[in-house]
Amino acid sequence: MGLFLLRRLLTLIATLVAVSIVVFLVMNALPGDPALIVLGIDSTPEAQAALREKMGLNEPLALRYLHWAGAALTGDFGISHSFDVPVGRLIAERLPLTLPLAALATVATVTTAIALGVHAAARHGRLADWGVMALSQLGIAVPAFWLAILLVILFAVRLRWLPPGGFPGWDDPVAALRALVLPTVSLALVQSAILARVTRSSVLEVMRLDYARTARAKGLSRSAILRRHVLPNALIPIVTIIGMQIANLVTGTIVIENVFYLPGLGRLIFQSIANRDIFTVQALVMLFAAVVVVTNFLVDVAYALIDPRLKDRV
Amino acid sequence: MTLVSVRDLTIAFGGALALRALSFDLRRGELLGVVGESGSGKTLAALSLMGMAPEAARVSGAISFDGERVDTLPETGWQSLQGRRIAMIFQEPMSALNPLQRIGTQITEAMIWHEGISRAEADARALALLGEVGMPEPQARLRMYPHQLSGGQRQRALIAMALACNPDLVLADEPTTALDATRTAQALDLLRGLARARGMALILISHDLAAIERVAERMLVLYGGDLMEEGPVAEILSRPAHPYTAGLIRARPRPRPPGVPRRPLPTIPGSVPGLADLPRGCRFHGRCPKGRPVCAEGRPPLVDIAPGRRAACLFPEPV
Amino acid sequence: MRWNAVVGGALVGLVAGVAALSLVWTPHDPAGIDVSRRFLPASPAHWLGTDQVGRDVASMLMAGAQSSIAVALLSVGLGASLGTALGLLAAARGGWVEEAVMRLSDLAFAFPALLFAIMLAAVFGPSLTNAVLAIAFIMVPIFARVSRASANAVWAREFVQAAIAAGRSRLGITIDHVLPNIAAVLMVQATIEFAVAILAEAALSYLGLGVQPPTPSWGRMLSEAQTLLYLAPQLAIWPGLCIMVAVLGFNLMGDGLRDATDPRLRGVGA
Numbered sequence: 071m072g073l074f075l076l077r078r079l080l081t082l083i084a085t086l087v088a089v090s091i092v093v094f095l096v097m098n099a100l101p102g103d104p105a106l107i108v109l110g111i112d113s114t115p116e117a118q119a120a121l122r123e124k125m126g127l128n129e130p131l132a133l134r135y136l137h138w139a140g141a142a143l144t145g146d147f148g149i150s151h152s153f154d155v156p157v158g159r160l161i162a163e164r165l166p167l168t169l170p171l172a173a174l175a176t177v178a179t180v181t182t183a184i185a186l187g188v189h190a191a192a193r194h195g196r197l198a199d200w201g202v203m204a205l206s207q208l209g210i211a212v213p214a215f216w217l218a219i220l221l222v223i224l225f226a227v228r229l230r231w232l233p234p235g236g237f238p239g240w241d242d243p244v245a246a247l248r249a250l251v252l253p254t255v256s257l258a259l260v261q262s263a264i265l266a267r268v269t270r271s272s273v274l275e276v277m278r279l280d281y282a283r284t285a286r287a288k289g290l291s292r293s294a295i296l297r298r299h300v301l302p303n304a305l306i307p308i309v310t311i312i313g314m315q316i317a318n319l320v321t322g323t324i325v326i327e328n329v330f331y332l333p334g335l336g337r338l339i340f341q342s343i344a345n346r347d348i349f350t351v352q353a354l355v356m357l358f359a360a361v362v363v364v365t366n367f368l369v370d371v372a373y374a375l376i377d378p379r380l381k382d383r384v
Numbered sequence: 385m386t387l388v389s390v391r392d393l394t395i396a397f398g399g400a401l402a403l404r405a406l407s408f409d410l411r412r413g414e415l416l417g418v419v420g421e422s423g424s425g426k427t428l429a430a431l432s433l434m435g436m437a438p439e440a441a442r443v444s445g446a447i448s449f450d451g452e453r454v455d456t457l458p459e460t461g462w463q464s465l466q467g468r469r470i471a472m473i474f475q476e477p478m479s480a481l482n483p484l485q486r487i488g489t490q491i492t493e494a495m496i497w498h499e500g501i502s503r504a505e506a507d508a509r510a511l512a513l514l515g516e517v518g519m520p521e522p523q524a525r526l527r528m529y530p531h532q533l534s535g536g537q538r539q540r541a542l543i544a545m546a547l548a549c550n551p552d553l554v555l556a557d558e559p560t561t562a563l564d565a566t567r568t569a570q571a572l573d574l575l576r577g578l579a580r581a582r583g584m585a586l587i588l589i590s591h592d593l594a595a596i597e598r599v600a601e602r603m604l605v606l607y608g609g610d611l612m613e614e615g616p617v618a619e620i621l622s623r624p625a626h627p628y629t630a631g632l633i634r635a636r637p638r639p640r641p642p643g644v645p646r647r648p649l650p651t652i653p654g655s656v657p658g659l660a661d662l663p664r665g666c667r668f669h670g671r672c673p674k675g676r677p678v679c680a681e682g683r684p685p686l687v688d689i690a691p692g693r694r695a696a697c698l699f700p701e702p703v
Numbered sequence: 704m705r706w707n708a709v710v711g712g713a714l715v716g717l718v719a720g721v722a723a724l725s726l727v728w729t730p731h732d733p734a735g736i737d738v739s740r741r742f743l744p745a746s747p748a749h750w751l752g753t754d755q756v757g758r759d760v761a762s763m764l765m766a767g768a769q770s771s772i773a774v775a776l777l778s779v780g781l782g783a784s785l786g787t788a789l790g791l792l793a794a795a796r797g798g799w800v801e802e803a804v805m806r807l808s809d810l811a812f813a814f815p816a817l818l819f820a821i822m823l824a825a826v827f828g829p830s831l832t833n834a835v836l837a838i839a840f841i842m843v844p845i846f847a848r849v850s851r852a853s854a855n856a857v858w859a860r861e862f863v864q865a866a867i868a869a870g871r872s873r874l875g876i877t878i879d880h881v882l883p884n885i886a887a888v889l890m891v892q893a894t895i896e897f898a899v900a901i902l903a904e905a906a907l908s909y910l911g912l913g914v915q916p917p918t919p920s921w922g923r924m925l926s927e928a929q930t931l932l933y934l935a936p937q938l939a940i941w942p943g944l945c946i947m948v949a950v951l952g953f954n955l956m957g958d959g960l961r962d963a964t965d966p967r968l969r970g971v972g973a
Contacts, residue, residue: 219932285482289464294497
C-alpha cells in the first residue's frame with residue numbers, strides 16, 4: 071500500500087509539473103507578445119517596454135517559468151493588472167462560491183446516479199429500468215447550460231420560486247443556498263444521467279457473479295446482498311467515471327456560473343479574458359487543470375481503499 | 385427420519401424440460417451423491433432445493449424440508465432457511481468469495497444475520513470452524529482476503545461458510561473442480577468427516593464417480609433431466625442396472641498397474657443432448673447399446689429392481 | 704438492424720439534411736435583420752417566429768445546423784486523424800515511442816476542451832478556428848488510445864505475424880492490415896465523439912468562444928435568448944432542442960453501430 075501510494079504520488083507531481091509547463095508555454099511562448107496582448111496593438115512601444123520590464127518578460131523563458139512556478143507554489147500568482155490586486159486574492163475571494171457549487175453538484179450527481187442506477191439494475195428489464203435508461207439517454211444529450219436556462223424559465227420566470235441568478239453571499243446562508251439550487255441541479259442532472267448508466271451496467275454485471283449467488287445462498291435479503299456484496303464491487307468502475315466527471319463538473323461550473331451570473335472562478339476567467347489579464351487566466355487554467363489531475367490521483371487512491379487486491383500489487 | 389422429500393420436481397425453460405418429475409427422499413444425516421454430466425439437471429435440482437432456481441425457469445412439483453412444504457414459500461420464507469438450515473458450497477472457490485471482504489467477515493455474516501449474535505461471539509465461532517475445516521493458522525486467515533489464500537484454503541473457507549449456522553443439509557455442487565487430485569481427496573474426506581461428526585445431511589453433486597464413491601452412501605444418476613437409477617453407491621458401482629450407469633462406470637479412468645499398456649478409455653458414443661433437442665421416450669435411447677424402438681415410445685417408469693434400488697430402464701441389467 | 708441505429712441514423716440524417724439544405728435555401732436570410740418584425744409569433748411566413756431583431760428563427764436554426772456539423776466534422780476529423788496516427792505509431796513501434804505517446808495522452812486529459820479553448824482565446828482572441836482546435840485537441844488522446852489498443856490486438860494476430868516474417872515494413876503492415884481491421888472501431892468512436900463535439904461547440908459558442916457573429920449558431924442563439932427570458936422564453940427552447948436532437952442522434956447511432964460491430968459491449972453504454 072505504502073509503495074503504491076508513493077508511486078502514484080510521484081506520478082502526480084510529475085504530471086503537475088508537465089501540466090504547468092504546458093500552461094506556461096501556451097500562455098507565454100506561442101506567437102503573441104504578452105505585453106501586446108495586455109495593452110492592445112494601438113499602445114505605444116514605450117508603454118509596452120515598460121510593461122515588459124514590469125512583468126519580467128525580458129528574462130529568458132526558462133527562468134520566467136521557474137519564477138512563476140516557484141512563486142505559484144507559495145500561493146503567489148502575480149498581480150492581476152486589470153484588478154490591480156494579487157491574483158491569489160482574486161481567487162480566494164471567489165472560491166467560497168465555486169467550491170461549494172462544485173461540491174454540491176458532485177454530491178448531488180453521485181447520490182442521484184447511484185440511487186437511479188441501482189434501482190434500475192434491481193428492476194432489470196422492467197418498466198423502471200427502461201425509464202431510467204431512456205431518461206439517461208436524453209440527459210446525456212442535453213447541454214447543461216440549456217437545461218439551466220429551462221430551469222430558470224420554469225422556476226424563476228414562471229413560478230418565481232427561486233432567483234434567476236446572482237449570488238447574495240454567505241452572510242445569508244438560506245438565500246445563498248437558494249441561489250445555488252438551480253446551478254447545482256443543472257450541473258448534476260446531466261452528469262448523473264451518465265453515471266446512472268454506468269452504475270446500472272456495473273451493478274448488473276456484479277449481480278451475475280458467483281459471489282452474489284453465494285450471498286443469496288446465505289439467506290440475506292435482496293437489499294443486504296445489494297448493499298454488502300454487489301455495490302462495493304460495482305463501485306470500482308463507478309469511481310473511475312466519478313473521477314472523470316469531477317473534471318466535467320469543474321469545467322461545468324465555468325459555464326454554469328456564466329448562465330447564472332455567479333461571481334465565481336468561472337466568471338473571473340471570462341472577465342480576465344475580456345480584460346486580457348494574462349496572469350489571472352494563466353493561474354486559473356493551471357488551477358482547473360490541477361484539480362483534474364489531483365482528482366485522478368484521488369480516484370487511484372480510492373481504488374486501493376476499495377479493493378484489497380490492489381494493496382498487494384505493487 | 386426424512387429430512388428432504390422431493391416429489392415430481394419438474395423444471396421447464398419455455399417448452400423444454402430440463403428436469404422431469406424428479407422424486408427422491410433424503411434422511412437426516414444421510415450422505416447422498418448425485419452424478420450426471422453437464423446438462424443432466426443436477427445443478428438445477430440442487431438450486432431448487434435452495435429456493436434459487438433461475439428466474440426464467442418454471443418449477444412444479446413438491447419439495448418438503450423437515451416435514452414442511454417449502455417450494456411454495458415466498459422469497460422471505462426461503463431466506464430464513466438459506467444459510468441457516470440449508471447451505472450450499474459452490475464450484476469455484478475464487479469467484480464464489482467476495483474479493484473485497486475478509487474471510488472472517490464472510491464466514492460470520494450468516495451467523496450474525498440469522499442468529500443475531502455479537503461480532504465477538506461470531507468471530508470466536510468462525511475461528512473454531514476454520515480450525516475444524518483444517519485451515520492452517522486460522523487466526524491469521526480470518527483477517528485475510530480471498531486473493532491471499534491458496535485454492536485449497538479458499539475451498540476450506542467456503543466449507544466453513546456453509547457450516548456457519550450448523551445447517552441440517554449442505555449441498556456441495558462440484559466442490560473440487562478447482563483443486564488438484566490430492567487436495568480433492570482431502571476436501572472430500574473433510575466434507576464427509578464434517579457431515580458425519582455433525583449429523584448433517586450432505587448432497588454431493590458431481591460428474592466424478594470417484595468423488596461420489598469417496599463420500600456418499602446412496603446415489604442418484606441423472607441424465608438429460610431424468611432420474612435413471614438410484615441406490616446404494618457400492619451396489620450401483622459394482623452392479624449397475626441402467627445401461628447409462630454402466631457406460632459411465634466403464635468410462636472411468638482407473639489406476640493402471642505398472643507394465644500394463646495404456647489403452648483408450650471406452651466412451652459412451654454420441655453426446656449429451658442439449659435442452660432444445662431432448663429425445664422422446666427414454667432420454668438415453670439414442671446412445672444406448674441396448675436401445676430398441678420401444679425405448680423411444682414412452683418414458684420408462686422408475687421401478688424397484690432390488691431392495692433399496694430403482695432404475696428407469698425397460699431392459700435393466702440383472703442385479 | 705437495431706432500433707437505436709435506426710432512430711439515431713434518422714435523427715443524424717435529419718440534422719445533416721437540414722444543414723445541407725441550408726447551404727442552398729432557407730425560408731429567409733438567417734442574418735436578415737428587420738427591427739419592425741421583431742418577436743413575431745409563429746406563422747406560415749415565419750414557422751417559428753422571429754427574434755429580438757426580426758430574424759427568422761427557423762432559418763437561423765437551419766444555418767446553425769450547418770455550423771454545428773461543420774465544426775464537428777472539422778474537429779473530429781482533425782483530432783481523429785492526428786490521434787489515430789499517434790496510436791498507430793505507438794502500436795507499430797512499441798517501446799519508448801509507445802510509452803511517450805501514452806504519457807502525452809495522459810497529460811492531455813488534464814485539459815478539458817473548455818480549458819484549452821480558454822487558453823487559446825486568452826492568447827489569440829476568441830474565434831471559430833480556436834474552438835475547432837480546442838475540440839480537436841481533446842479528441843487526439845481519445846483516438847490515440849482507442850487506435851493503439853485495437854492496433855495492438857491486430858499486431859498480435861497470426862496474419863500480421865506472417866507479414867512480419869515475410870519482411871513487410873511496419874508502415875506497410877499498418878496500412879494494409881492494421882488500419883482496415885480497426886476501421887470499424889474508429890468509426891464507432893468517431894460517431895460518439897461527433898456528439899461530444901456538437902455539445903462542446905454549443906458550449907463554446909454560448910460562452911462567446913466559438914462561432915462568432917453574424918454566423919448563426921445554436922449555442923450563440925441560446926446566449927442571446929438568455930437575456931430575453933422574461934420577454935420571449937420561446938427563443939431559448941428551439942436551439943436547445945436542436946442540440947439535443949443532434950447529440951441524441953449521434954449517440955444512438957454510435958451505440959447502434961457499436962452493438963452491431965461488437966456484441967460484447969452491448970448495453971454497457973456510458
